[in-house]
Amino acid sequence: MPLAHPVPDLVSLDLLQSVAELGSIRRAAMAHHVSQPAASMRLRALERTLGLELLDRSSGRARLTPAGTATVEWGGAVLDEVRALQLGVAALRAEGSTQLRLAASMTAAEYLVPGWLNRLRAAEPDLGVSLQMGNSEHVADVVARRDADIGFVEGDTVPATLDSKVVSRDDLVLVVAPSHPWSGRRGALSAAEVAATPLVLREPGSGTRQVLEGALGACGLSVTPLVELGSTTAIKAAVGSGLGPGVLSRLAIRAEVREGRMVIVPTSGFSLERAIRAVWPKAVVLSPAASLLLAQISRRADGSVADPEGPTRSSRR
């Protein structure tokens, strides 16, 4: 569903951020290479679209109001995601002649790589990165041919010519809208119940559909499609609008679940978990940039970063 109006402007949010950092509209304007009146008008326009007084100009120097500091923080979260998008896009666009060449499966590329690049950029701001996307076989192939320095694939089968290391995990989960009766359900669903329920699914032949069919098939069951859609986003929309339960990668619904727009229904009796692995050619030293990236990704596992998002605790797998 489309964004509600009015939509704030990214450039203005970014400008407000600079005002907060630098303490004056003038300096913020300089940092953004625009004239001071332009910055002033932009900020006034932002205040108008949000309907809030963000800045107190009464004392010569512009100071943030309480609403302004809140907006700075909320806007900061938006801008962080924009930066991740920009890094991902830049990596996708990069043609050869860069220093770190990545290859990643769709899931890893979409949900994990931008965050990794964000962290990598903190340590090596000027490192050029390129990213190639494809299915797991394609990634393994690209890495084996030395067309990428390091790759990221889903699944536990790795060609014998490649070294690998598990860097993350992903699994398919059953999700429903918060209004769905199952959203308050206590016990886990059995494989038979899942098979008997019409589900919002990807089309036959897609990776996630195959994994689901395989897991149910191992129990002698098969899936019952309610509708079949061609994209993860379409499934999110259908499930979110209450059409029915859907099956999606846990990574794909991270934000929706965190913010309560979807609810994961626990299941039992079958597992749809797969590892996400870094892969690189065996008997070849990793390039310095690739080994730095791998080290950064692995260091995250040391538990030093607590999840500050409310009292949520990660389930231990």
Added chain:
Amino acid sequence: MPLAHPVPDLVSLDLLQSVAELGSIRRAAMAHHVSQPAASMRLRALERTLGLELLDRSSGRARLTPAGTATVEWGGAVLDEVRALQLGVAALRAEGSTQLRLAASMTAAEYLVPGWLNRLRAAEPDLGVSLQMGNSEHVADVVARRDADIGFVEGDTVPATLDSKVVSRDDLVLVVAPSHPWSGRRGALSAAEVAATPLVLREPGSGTRQVLEGALGACGLSVTPLVELGSTTAIKAAVGSGLGPGVLSRLAIRAEVREGRMVIVPTSGFSLERAIRAVWPKAVVLSPAASLLLAQISRRADGSVADPEGPTRSSRR
């Protein structure tokens, strides 16, 4: 520091989202109440600014390219944060006559409330919400006067006239830039080492400064300011640029740490942790909306939502 160019446009990202959901540019245009050519041109402009081919129009119907699906997902994360901002702003702007009146301390309002509202809106889309911000005493006062249905405060001291429940936790942490020598440090810093180090701090008298001084004071030590800045954002900028170690609320640096732009340096020997509590008048039944919100916040603690962000595990407190 300002956003890098080129900056994608939120409306275009939102439009692309609709194309992914609805399967055609035409329908996306209708969903956004603009003409089809306008949508077509917007998407072309987005492709130009990102330097990527997002849509394959060769087959009559527009279909997403691999780069397009990646952009849809990255853009979805951006739009999720925008929605949180909009909810927070709407709640700040709301004047009386709404159905749920919140009051929250700055930290809770900035970092937690928008996410809660996002979840609440999934269950009650038409609920009006207002939000009042202030320090903890002010929040307790507003709630006691029945000017808010429920409040959120930091700290463990709650007036006797109020009921309370811990809904989250926050603590101050020592952070450095990834380039700082301490970022790779193994052991924890002692209170004496922290006291001996010049730090980037808030000004004397601010809440976070007082907490830090209190904790060190209990060990017979005092802080050594390197610079004193007037806002959390200014401290983030100073620490991020490598000026020196800083002390900030863990909630405030969530995104920075997750993406590796800052590193938390472990400390030991003193604690800067405080609970974040919901508070409401004792001997008064919570309004239905308030109790729903409280239930949703509390339900998050049941562990059903695993953190899918890489192999990170939450530390258990």
Added chain:
DNA sequence: CCAACGGCATAAGCACATGTTATAGCGCTG
């Protein structure tokens, strides 16, 4: 107490981005 300075707002002019309607081309489908 006054002068100088830094910072913000307003005004006028201009370029360009973005929207609209009308129309043509193209790929499916029956």
Added chain:
DNA sequence: CAGCGCTATAACATGTGCTTATGCCGTTGG
């Protein structure tokens, strides 16, 4: 092969946003 649905292009109107120039105000230092 004809019709339909989808998209691109064209031509035009309009408003947004930037720039430079200038005035006002609050702060600061002698």
